[in-house]
Amino acid sequence: MKRALLLLIASCAWSQSGIEVPSVGLIVDPSGSLRAVQGIAGSFLLGPAVATGVLSAECSEQLCLAKTDSKILSATGQVDAPPGPAVFGLDRDTAVIFFPQSQTFARWHDDTLELLDWTVDDDVLSIRTGDDKVEIALRRDWARETNGPVLLLKEGVLFATADELVLRRPDASDMRFELTGAESVSAMGPHYAAIRAGAVTFVLRLDRGHEQLFLLPGNAP
């Protein structure tokens, strides 16, 4: 009897969940607009701008944060923040944030910002948080690999050299994608990373076994 189960018919639950257009994540387009990306791998739809003047943005499965020059925006509100862009390390519904312009760290939760007395003497490239740990990728740590952007992932790391995008898994296996001129790499969501190269935005699917580089539709008027 311990294993006896009562499975209700699925249609009872149906109305509670429904069907949605799949969300891929958020990107900051070349004009600084924050835009939602919907669809599936290989068939993306770029949504309208939901915020402008955005300098940095990052999303995890549960949280999306965007940085304007003076504020951090979330789905639930906004909070004043040091000027300039930001490097995000998202962990569930909180985040550790570095502000390069003021060289300060802060912890974000529930649209509040608590400054941390952490200091670094190098460029902060990426932050990974989780399991009560914070990992910070510094420029000097990656100088032998690249002088381009680096993104610490939940599993592995994504970085760009002058002509390649490298997805390195925890087992040190590398997947390389031909891509020239990557300027920034950011997490669009749990399954995709956005790579900006000039006016073009690429999307890399991160799911193991499904890694593939795509182009995001442009945003010409």
Add this chain to the structure above:
Amino acid sequence: MKCVVILALLLPFAARAQIALYVMNGSTPTPAGTALDLGRVAAGDTVSVRLRVKNNGTSVANISRFSADGIGFTLDRPSLPFPIAPGSAQDVLLSFRATTPAVYSANVQVNSQINNVSVIAVVTVVNGPSLTVFPVCTGSDGPPPAIDFGRVQAGQLRLCNFYLQNTSAQPMPIATFQVTGAAFRLSSGPKAPFIIAPGDSTAFVIDFTPGTVGSYSGTLAIETRTFLLSGSAFDSPLPKPLLEFDSGPMQSAQQRRLSMRLPTAAPATASGFVNLAFVPDTTLVTDDPAVVFLATGTRTLPFSIAQGSTQILISGQASAMFQTGTSSGRIRFTVTGISTDGDPTTSLTIPPALLSFDSTTATRRSGNLDIQVIGFDNTYAAGAMVFTFFDTSGQALQPGAILADFTQAFRAFFTKTQAGSAFQVRVSFPVTGDTSGIAGVEMKLSNSAGTTTTQLTFK
């Protein structure tokens, strides 16, 4: 009293000058004087000059006579009588044509109630060279004599052959022999000055090479004769462009590459647009917005090709990427903005396919088993689902296969969103009891192309 006499003498003179005759050179009038030399004209050709009669007085002049009395002379003027208001003028065209060499003259006379004007017009008719125009050009004796080079593709050369003959019994000296006008060029023939012996002839060729679309004019001057040259250039049709795609079967949810080339070199530089359109097989949606060129997220891109090249650049690149969307149907590529030798329209068929899963997850919650599917149904006929749960030993759990039909929900979703067939659906199964023994679920989802089966393990 002395002053009065002088005025009286001047009055008749002023009255005679009220109506005056001028020879027009463009818009510049020159007093005709007492003699008007129309120069030399080839026998059979027409020479014309525009005359202007002007009323310089303060009262209306009624022109009662305006004539050119002489063999071969004609006057194109208003019907007589006609008035000319003070300060106004009337232009007329004096023409002459004769076929026999000689010196001809005419008395050109203008009479009004105020004063009369009389001018002697003189013209010398000489034997001119006879010009034979060979096809493809066409000649006209006019007036004015003209040669039409016809319509030529821009950037292309058209040659016209001519035959210049002295049909008279006298040697014919040719001091003037030249071509003017953009796109026209004397490419072969004698150099002036030269003499054509009686009955003799000489051949020459004029090139017409218009660089761009438009109308062209020029002149061919041969001694006493001047021929107007004309021609026009039209936009050159390109060979039918070939639209080509990267290899592999076309399917939904792909990012594919379009390239364009010409089978032969472009005869001229050209530019236009390549467009795509999508017609879905289903009637549930009218379009699939994901079918776009990736460079711009739009359905039109500019292209260009250089003269002499076969490579067509799309937005300055060798190729253009596009998405195939998530709907079965036809993607139609068209070319606009240029004329082509044939219709280059190319269609791609995106075939109906089984339901495709982009990602699937099965999770346990307290009292619930959740199954989430992200995928697409390019037939827009999804809905029928069968779920079978298994225990850790792989045995199907009661009640066995659970059937659900969500067809109407999917149809409503597709119709409402009009965003293609991509979907994210979560199906929750309320459960009582210990769920740890439920290891996995087999899921069968059907559409009009068939049934897709997948097995998920609960986390």
